[in-house]
Amino acid sequence: MGAFRICASDNRAQSADSKKWGMLNLINQLFKIYFKINKLHLCKPLIRAVDNSNFKEHFSLSQQVTYKYYVGRKAMFDSDFKGADDYLSYAFQHCHIMSRRNKRMILIYLTPVKMLLGYMPSVSLLQKYDLLQFADIVSPVRQGNLLQLNEALIKHEAFFIKCGIYLILEKLKIITYRNLFKKVYLILKTHQLSVDAFTSALRIMGVDDIDNDEAQCLIANLIYEGKIKGYISYQHQKLVVSKQMPFVPLTSLK
Amino acid sequence: MHNNVVGTCEFMCPTTEIQMRERENLLHTFEVLESREKMKRPRADRSKAVKEFTRSAAGRSDPRPSDLRPTSVLVKTVDYLLERIVPKQDVKWHKIYDFVADRLRSVRQDIVIQRLAGPEICLVFIKCIRFYLYAAYRLCEVPVSLFDPHLNGRQAIECMKASLLHFSSLEVPLLAELQELESLYLLFNLGSLDALMHVYESSADVRSCARVQLALAVNETYLAGNYVRFFRLVKKLHFLDLCAVHRHIPQMHNLALNRMSVAYNSKIHGYPMEHLRPLLMLDSTDKVAELCMRHNLLVKEGQIYFLKAAWKESGLANPVKWIFCQEKDRKTAQTSMQLVQLLLIGGSTAVS
Numbered sequence: 001m002g003a004f005r006i007c008a009s010d011n012r013a014q015s016a017d018s019k020k021w022g023m024l025n026l027i028n029q030l031f032k033i034y035f036k037i038n039k040l041h042l043c044k045p046l047i048r049a050v051d052n053s054n055f056k057e058h059f060s061l062s063q064q065v066t067y068k069y070y071v072g073r074k075a076m077f078d079s080d081f082k083g084a085d086d087y088l089s090y091a092f093q094h095c096h097i098m099s100r101r102n103k104r105m106i107l108i109y110l111t112p113v114k115m116l117l118g119y120m121p122s123v124s125l126l127q128k129y130d131l132l133q134f135a136d137i138v139s140p141v142r143q144g145n146l147l148q149l150n151e152a153l154i155k156h157e158a159f160f161i162k163c164g165i166y167l168i169l170e171k172l173k174i175i176t177y178r179n180l181f182k183k184v185y186l187i188l189k190t191h192q193l194s195v196d197a198f199t200s201a202l203r204i205m206g207v208d209d210i211d212n213d214e215a216q217c218l219i220a221n222l223i224y225e226g227k228i229k230g231y232i233s234y235q236h237q238k239l240v241v242s243k244q245m246p247f248v249p250l251t252s253l254k
Numbered sequence: 255m256h257n258n259v260v261g262t263c264e265f266m267c268p269t270t271e272i273q274m275r276e277r278e279n280l281l282h283t284f285e286v287l288e289s290r291e292k293m294k295r296p297r298a299d300r301s302k303a304v305k306e307f308t309r310s311a312a313g314r315s316d317p318r319p320s321d322l323r324p325t326s327v328l329v330k331t332v333d334y335l336l337e338r339i340v341p342k343q344d345v346k347w348h349k350i351y352d353f354v355a356d357r358l359r360s361v362r363q364d365i366v367i368q369r370l371a372g373p374e375i376c377l378v379f380i381k382c383i384r385f386y387l388y389a390a391y392r393l394c395e396v397p398v399s400l401f402d403p404h405l406n407g408r409q410a411i412e413c414m415k416a417s418l419l420h421f422s423s424l425e426v427p428l429l430a431e432l433q434e435l436e437s438l439y440l441l442f443n444l445g446s447l448d449a450l451m452h453v454y455e456s457s458a459d460v461r462s463c464a465r466v467q468l469a470l471a472v473n474e475t476y477l478a479g480n481y482v483r484f485f486r487l488v489k490k491l492h493f494l495d496l497c498a499v500h501r502h503i504p505q506m507h508n509l510a511l512n513r514m515s516v517a518y519n520s521k522i523h524g525y526p527m528e529h530l531r532p533l534l535m536l537d538s539t540d541k542v543a544e545l546c547m548r549h550n551l552l553v554k555e556g557q558i559y560f561l562k563a564a565w566k567e568s569g570l571a572n573p574v575k576w577i578f579c580q581e582k583d584r585k586t587a588q589t590s591m592q593l594v595q596l597l598l599i600g601g602s603t604a605v606s
Contacts, residue, residue: 038451077447161454167447174478213533217482220517224479232517234525 001030024050024059024067031070043074065091065102073109076168084113104129112168115141116175118250133159141172144180147206149173175250177218178227180205182247191246193239195219195232212237258369261322266331267303268321275306284339284353302338304331307360310367323364325374331361332378336385336597341590348400351389355409358382362413371420373428379417380431383438384494384597386410388587391497394573403501407442414439418452433460434494434600437469441491441498444476465492472499481510485535489578493586494600496579504570507534511549515565524557537577545571 027046034042050067059067072087088110095103111121111134120138127135133156140148153160153169160166184201185193199215219239222228227248230241241247263269267285275281276298285303286296305323323331335354342350362382365375386409393401418439421432436453443449450473453461460466468490475484484506488499510533518525527539527546536542543553550566552559575583587593 038448164451166454167450170474170477214480214482216517217480217513220513221479223517224513231519233520233523234518234529235523 021059023053024063028063028066028070031067035070035073040074040077043070047071047074061094062096065095069106069109072106072113076109076113076165081113081116084109085117088113100129104131107131108163109165112165112172116168116171118175137169137172141176142179144176144178144183144201145205146173146176146180146202149176174221174225174227178222178247178250181219181222181228185241185247191241191243192236193241195237195239198239259316259319259322259367261324261327261364261368262319263305263321263323264327265300265303266323266327266334267298267305268323270321271305272298272300272303275303282353304335304357305360305364307356307363310363317367322368323361324368325370325372328361328364328370328378329374332358332381333598336381337594340385340597341593343590348393348396351393351401351406354385355389355406358385359409362416371423373424373426376417376420376424376428376431379413379420380435380600381597382413383410383417383435384600386413387438387442387494387497388593388597391500391575391579391583394500395575407501410442414442427459429459431600432456433463433465436460437465437495438498440466440469440473441495442501444473444499444502465495469495476502476506479509479513481506481513482533485533489535491582493582494596496582500573500579503573503576507536507545508549508570510534511545511551512565515549515551515560516562518560519562520560524554524559527553527556527558530558535576535578 027050030046031043034040068087068091072084072091075081075084075087088106092103092106092110095106097103107125107129108131111126111131114121115134115138120142121134123132123135123138126132136152136155137149140146140152149172153166157166160169180201181198184197188197195212195215198219199210199212202210202215202218216232216234219228219232223230223232227250228239228241229244229246229248230239232239265272276295279295281296281298281303285298287299305321310317335357339350339354361378364370365378386406389401390403390406390410393406394403414435417435421428421435436456440449440453450470453466453470461470468487472484472487472491475481475487488496488503491499514525527542530536531539531542534542534545536545539556542558546553546558548568548571550564550568551561552564587596
């Protein structure tokens with residue numbers, strides 16, 4: 001940390017000799033430590049320092065990739081998924097083709113982020129990087145199968161927890177509900193959907209102890225988050241959706 | 255680097271302190287000899303005097319071994335406080351809280367100074383935690399000048415964090431107590447990523463027990479905004495777990511009304527108050543109305559008119575002793591004996 005401060009505050013030397021060149025490497029080392037000890041908030045001042053520097057683009061590519069990897073992971077932690085996508089995608093694309101292990105590590109974090117933004121990974125990609133654990137997650141999310149998703153999360157619990165992505169994957173549950181409800185809408189082909197239909201759909205998917213109140217609650221949350229355009233009528237026990245694209249495409253959300 | 259000091263004080267309060275406080279008339283009512291309590295300068299009852307908490311000041315010399323209590327005495331002290339002082343009926347409970355909380359702090363200080371460890375210390379910690387959490391519930395309706403839930407919360411969290419470390423370094427694990435601790439830690443810190451990660455990183459024995467699974471489920475519903483399932487699950491919690499999660503309930507009320515104001519948005523149609531009441535475990539439709547009006551939602555003829563445009567953010571209401579909590583309290587901690595048992599052994603790990 002002391003070394004970092006010396007580098008960062010080197011204002012006197014000329015550009016070519018400045019100690020500032022050492023900055024990013026040190027920052028990356030510090031990131032590594034902060035992630036290991038689980039004190040991510042300590043990353044913030046370092047990120048600010050880099051943002052404020054005008055050397056940003058001129059550091060070596062490998063250092064930039066490492067930097068963006070960590071900043072991307074921090075963004076995930078802060079639920080800034082768009083930001084995380086930008087950073088981690090950059091890291092993945094610019095990571096040296098031969099660094100298989102590094103590419104795999106980036107992908108471990110990029111995959112859930114992409115999934116939350118509505119982009120599902122292909123099985124061939126997951127196979128190539130030995131990340132088939134995600135394949136067990138992709139299909140239930142697409143189908144809206146809550147039960148299978150839960151089973152997959154439990155099956156690969158140890159792996160997801162070790163990588164620190166278990167909690168992010170939990171967020172996929174709401175996307176799963178959304179996909180299930182969209183299917184109900186497509187089947188019923190009407191803009192006035194009875195809540196019973198959603199409750200039944202959830203029961204069929206294995207959620208045994210669900211009732212109309214809870215189904216309404218799940219729908220309410222989706223409406224609140226802007227994932228469904230419509231409103232619930234308690235009177236008629238119906239979800240009334242907009243006639244135009246009521247299920248907002250996931251890829252267009254923030 | 256000096257070796258750990260080993261306490262030799264055999265009493266709950268070191269003699270030097272008793273003498274000083276007698277001299278300066280600083281004994282607490284709970285500590286005086288009954289026959290002498292009406293006198294101007296009461297004498298201490300050796301069996302009731304308990305070492306006070308005093309801050310370790312810089313420049314003060316290290317505490318003498320005769321002022322520090324060893325593990326066995328600390329265990330006795332905590333048991334005395336919980337068995338004899340906590341259930342007293344003749345004093346307002348916030349005064350009992352002040353005394354017990356202070357004396358427990360001193361117990362914890364003795365532990366830290368001597369760097370004590372081991373299973374008995376772990377049990378001391380968990381008894382302290384049960385006390386803080388119970389107090390948080392019991393005194394929730396008392397004005398803040400008499401009981402500060404923030405300060406109590408800080409003591410509880412400090413104690414929980416220390417406990418987690420102590421429990422993890424035991425050679426022979428205290429599984430039931432650890433399960434209880436993890437569950438209380440998670441619920442008291444509902445929504446905290448840190449606490450959640452901690453539970454996930456704990457051993458499978460701990461994580462897979464019914465109590466922790468229920469706590470995880472409650473946490474999940476909180477994070478997902480699933481207000482219907484949240485209250486259904488909260489109803490099933492063990493009383494101490496309920497005390498832990500209690501302070502987060504107003505947040506869930508808030509969230510529910512906020513979600514509903516968007517999802518049920520309508521200028522014409524209302525939502526029946528009597529239907530919402532049990533979903534949010536509120537005591538009466540009057541209470542539902544009160545909550546709605548806090549957020550500027552119109553209430554008329556038993557109906558709530560959810561209007562997105564009308565919704566007003568408002569500070570959180572203080573948690574209160576809702577009827578569903580009182581019922582659980584009655585079942586678990588009604589009599590003095592039940593209360594003492596609750597604090598000393600915490601109840602079973604079975605979900606009630």
